[in-house]
Amino acid sequence: MVRPEVTPSEDLLALRADDLHKKFGAVTALAGVSFSIRTGEFVTLLGPSGCGKSTILRILAGIETPTRGAVAIGGKVVNDTERRILVPPERRDLSMVFQSYAVWPHMSVAANVAFPLRYRKVPRRQRRDRVTEALRAVRMESYVDRYPHQLSGGQQQRVAVARSIVGHPALLLLDEPLSNLDARLREDMRVELKRLHLELGLTMLYVTHDQSEALAMSDRILVMDHGLVLQEGTPEEVYRAPASLTVARFLGVKNIVAGRVAGDGTVEALGGSLRATLAEPMAPGAAAAVAIRPDGFALAADGAPGPAISGEIRLAQFLGGAYEHEIDTGGTTVIAQSPQRLGGRGDTVALSIDPEAVIAFPADDPAP
Amino acid sequence: MTDLSTDTAEELGALDAATSAEAGSAPAGGALWHTVRHRFLSFPFALRAVLTVVVFTLVVLPFYRLILGSFQEGGPPERGPLTLQNYRDTFNKSSDIIGNTLEFAIGQTVVPLVIGVLLAWVVTRTDVPWRGVWEFSTIGLYFIPLLAAGTAWSILLGGRNGMLNEVIRTLTPWDGFDVYSMPGMIFVQSLYLVPLVFLVVAASMRNVSPDYEHAARINGASPLSVFFRVTLGVSRPALLSAAVLCFIIGLGSMEIPLLFGFPAKEHVFTTDIFHALRVRMPREHGRAAATGVVLLAASLVVLIMYLRSIRHSDRYVTVSGKGSQETPTRLGRWRWAVFTACCGFFFFTMILPFIAVVVGSLLPYIGRPDAELLAQSSLENYRQLSDNPILWRSLRNSLTLSLGAGLFVMVFSALVAYSVVRFKGRWSRMIDYGASLPLMVPAVVMATSLLYTYITLELPGGFSIYGTLWIMAMAYVVYFLPVGVRQMTGPVVQLSADLEHAGRISGAGNLATMARIVLPILRPALLGGLILAFITYMREFTLSVLLFRSGTEVITTVMYSFYNNGRLPFVAAISVGLWIAGMLLMVILRFVLKARITF
Missing domain, CATH: 2.40.50.140 (Nucleic acid-binding proteins)
Structure with a gap:
């Protein structure tokens, strides 16, 4: 299969995923998924557990390798199985917020947030300002010297978000970031994330199984099941005109x-x-x-x-x-x-x- | 969502090398170069290759050389023709050596098992007062060098001159108890194996829900049969593994057989190997190797019996108590009797021996503790020792070895545990088996095999590791490696892979993620393990006495040579120092680091 080379007209694409396949032994997790994200867009992968949405995220991050397919971030090919290109996670211009927060327990809040700056060659003098800026964005600036065990789950999540935006990545991946929070906090954090997206002009790819999150936050939703994209469109489109019964059911239509x-x-x-x-x-x-x-x-x-x-x-x-x-x-x-x-x-x-x-x-x- | 990935980290690592051609140009050399980078330069491959080489050098190769050597005439450096003569010599030497070895090994398995199980039960399952104290003081026994404890009992019960024997003879018509005898050897060795049994069994008993015992009581069982049928029954796998540990230690440890068995002419295989390698001229390397192989075979037999008997150990998977603080067994009127017994045990293992070494260290010689002798007590022994350059040298060697080997073994153990947990697969399991193998090998065999392998090795530049601190460090590392890996496995299992992924995505490479994230998070566990390794090495005698040379003495070998020269008060003085240092470390480990000690 010949893939078109990246052309200047695609400059606005923050991400392009081409025909991603993934097999774990005999189990097919991804059966050919292609999509792209424009710079500044908020895109959500919506689907039930095991539909392959987290696998996509991990492939984009470089934590997982696809069995077949290609990925370009900001116009730079970071993964192409045919051309044998594989860029490790640390050299992809992206960041990720994990479901488990993954805030390092042995580092203070400031050290956690400053960590990516070390590798992004930010001069030492600027680091502190950048850390403060990121923490202010998530309203955690007064917790700089705390350690993770002194923070609540919601606060740890905010630190994780601050860490992921501090380096101004070309793409921010979020893997069910709200699923470990209780209902109240989940609502607050949802609003905060959307606000960050708008204020900082971030490009976000969001993974969730919660249709209300997807509908509320996204510019565009990709509904997935069994390793395939079933429907792609704006929240209104997929909600009002589901392309299949599965999509309808997944968007909360209880009466069939x-x-x-x-x-x-x-x-x-x-x-x-x-x-x-x-x-x-x-x-x-x-x-x-x-x-x-x-x-x-x-x-x-x-x-x-x-x-x-x-x-x-x-x-x-x-x-x-x-x-x-x-x-x-x-x-x-x-x-x-x-x-x-x-x-x-x-x-x-x-x-x-x-x-x-x-x-x-x-x-x-x-x-x- | 539940992820289907099993070998994520393996893939993650496999990525690293394959980072060529980001610009899109095909890599020179094509597929072959790609394969080489992808497979052989990847992080999981490199890490496991290093671990494999080290485990092979320290464990596999020495045992191979030992077994081969046991069938060869003569010993290194010459490699003689194949023969069975070494084995004939081993068995012809004296038939009561086999009997003595078995008697000692079995005796010092049974006695600590009984005491240890009772103590574990008292501490975890009853309402006896001061349970924390009994737990702390029992574990504390591990921190006393066996050589120091042996010295104490030698002062107390060593033949006619033993102070306690003198007292007994004066006050009663009885003659006292001579510790220079097989029962004496078993007695002293047993007292100081109790903490080992205790740790293994108490950990298992703690996990048993009191409901099991309540259920048995409600169904009509008496407290006694609850203890035997339920509590002990459920802890059977732990009991067996404690027994195997003790038995293998008994086959391989040197200090008590040398201290007490020698004067009593009760020889066992370990002292026989010591003779063949360190006393007799010319050295009998072949016979030592054959004896070592016989010991190895004996522990293998025990191990196989053990593995067969725990085949169905998943039957014993227990539902652990839901943090219930309730004690399952109320002792009633026995409560104070049990309390008194605990006090007695504490007194006989800790207080009395400590008093003995303190008193012994102040006296010019050991004898009847009457006014005349006690009047001569002074700090003279300490003064003389502080002028002894060999003692200082040995102390420096001990500290260097214990710290150096301890640091190495803990980091290495962490890496082994990491590759087993993260990379899974057959290769990682093989590394784990290799690193665990020494647990089943008597210490004396370990030392013999290393001696056998590296006595002739000459590195470029004419440097030979035999007779240096290096070979001792190797032995120390092998000795603690299985315990170290077990110490680190739990913490590594609890380490979420997301923490590493977050590091990678933040821009840190494999090595930076290891150095800045994985190892720092594991630091408390590493530090706890390091202290345990340190104390294990400071008290270590068996390996050291076979491998040291003039210049590489350690504190325990110096103690032994003083003992051998009849300078018991000197040994007592050194024992006092080690005793106090051990207790300090124990307190730090328990109250400052709050580490749980496990084997």
Whole structure:
């Protein structure tokens, strides 16, 4: 396979990954993944455990070697299996934030953050300013002389982030950085990371299995499963128009029900006729798997658009920002979320479903 | 996410060499050069190659030479024709040597096993008062050089002149107990093997959840049968490995057989090897080698028996107690009896012997401790010793060797543990086996094999390592290597690979990551191991007495030559110094470094 040489027009590409394959013995972790990241972009790899997203990160960092494929960072080829090019991690212009933080326990906060500067040939006199600058960015400047064991998990994570931005890397990799934090801190840190991205103009590649993180932070999301990219697009695109049932399921669509294509833009499901988006052309009468986002439901009486279906409320829970209902629609249970309470346990209600929230896939898609 | 990678670090290292042609030009020499750089210049390869060479030089080669030499006529430097004569000599020498060796080795296995297990049980499973004190003082016994302890008992119970024997004869119709006898040898050796058994067994017992014992009690077992069937039963693998350790030490250690066995004419194989190599003229290298091989075979037999009996040791995987501070066995009215027994043990192993060496060091000679003799006590012995240049030289040698070999063995052990944990694979396992091999080899055989291998080796420039501190340092390193690797394996396992990856990504190369991240994080463990190695080397006698020459004396060999010349008060004075130094190190290790001591 002939790969095009890097051309000046690609100058804006912070990263290009070409046809990455990885096998661990007989297990295929990556089955050919290609993508690129523009300078200043925030891209997320979203997928379940074992989908290969962390393997990609480790290949980009140089901690892992691909079985086949090529990687260029900032226009410089750092890995190409065909041309036998392999640049070790220490000579790739990137940094990484680990899930385990990986803050060195024997060094003070200042020493941890200053470490990359030593190898980036930053003059000794400037190092302290750079360290202070990085620590200020993560609001940890008053902890310079502490040691990691004196810090909380969230604070250690901030030190890890400071260490990763201090060298102004061309690319910042983040491997599920928030997954070890508790819920409150996770939200705060998510906002902080996004703020850093915008303020410092960093190029970030973020790995997570949490769709809400991915949706909130990314310029672009790559949804992965089984070592392949299933869909690529903006958060709105992948959320509103998932390319497959797997993507839909992974983006938090809890309702996937059996149905049948009725005609143009309608499906028979939940004992009624629903207006829907067809993921691909399907003949009338074809069996379909219908994905319905929980936020698409409303009481028909409110004059919401779309034809109505009826069901009996089994369970209503107040979640704070919204109510979540479990509704039995003639044998099929669906989850409906709405800002208002739709009714109490045992009530039979008529519901309308927003056509935007209903997507029909061919039923031979992998079963739920 | 769960990562599928198994050999990440191996790959990481494999990358390093293959960094050519970043600009994209094909490397000169093509695929071959690529293979060479990728495979043979990589960090995991280089590190393991170095470890392999060292392990081969220190462990494998010497044993090969020893076994070969045992079948050759004469000894190095000539290499005679093959023969079985050495073995005939070994067995014809005297048949009671075999019996004595076995009697001693078995005796000094059984006695400390019984005492050690009881102490471990008392400390970990009962509510006896002052458990911390008993634990501390039992482990403390390891920090007393066996030679010093032997000196103490020689002063107390050494034949008719033993002070305690004099007292016993005066006060009772009984004649006292002569420590210059087989029971005496076993008695003294046993007292100072107790800490070893204790450490191994207590570590295992501590991990047993009290629930096991409670369950047995609830199901109707008496406290006694709970002890035998549950507590001991669950700790069986630990018990067996402690027994094997003791037995192999018994086959190979020299100090007590030389101190007490010689006067009593109770010869064992170790003293026989000492004679063949250091006393008799001409030297009987061949016979020493054959004797060594016989000892090696004996420990191999024991080892195989051990391995067979722990085949199903995964049965003994225990659920550890959930930090329950509750003591499983309430001793009730026995509590104070057990307490008294512990006090007694402490008194007989620590206090009484220490008093003996202190008193002995102040006297002009050892005898009936009456007013007349005690009136002559003075610091004269210390004064004379401080003028003795050989003593100072030996002290300098001991410190140099203990520190140098200790530093080397700990860093080397860390690297072995690192390559086993990080690189996995068959090669790393072979290095681990090689480094662990000396654990199963009696010390006397180790020294003999090194002597045998390097007596003729001449490095360029006519430099021979035989008779220098170097060969002793090699022996010291081999001796502690298995313990060192075990000390470092746990800390290395706990070291997350992410810490290294973060270093690499930050721009540090392999060696810089090792030097600035891996070794510094391991520093507390390295320091704890270093102190343990240091104390092990300071008390070491068996290897030293076979390998030293004039000029490379160490403190223990000087003590032995004073002992041999009948200058027991001198030996006592040196013992006092070592005793105090050992206790200080113990306190530092335990309370300053807060290190856990394990074998």
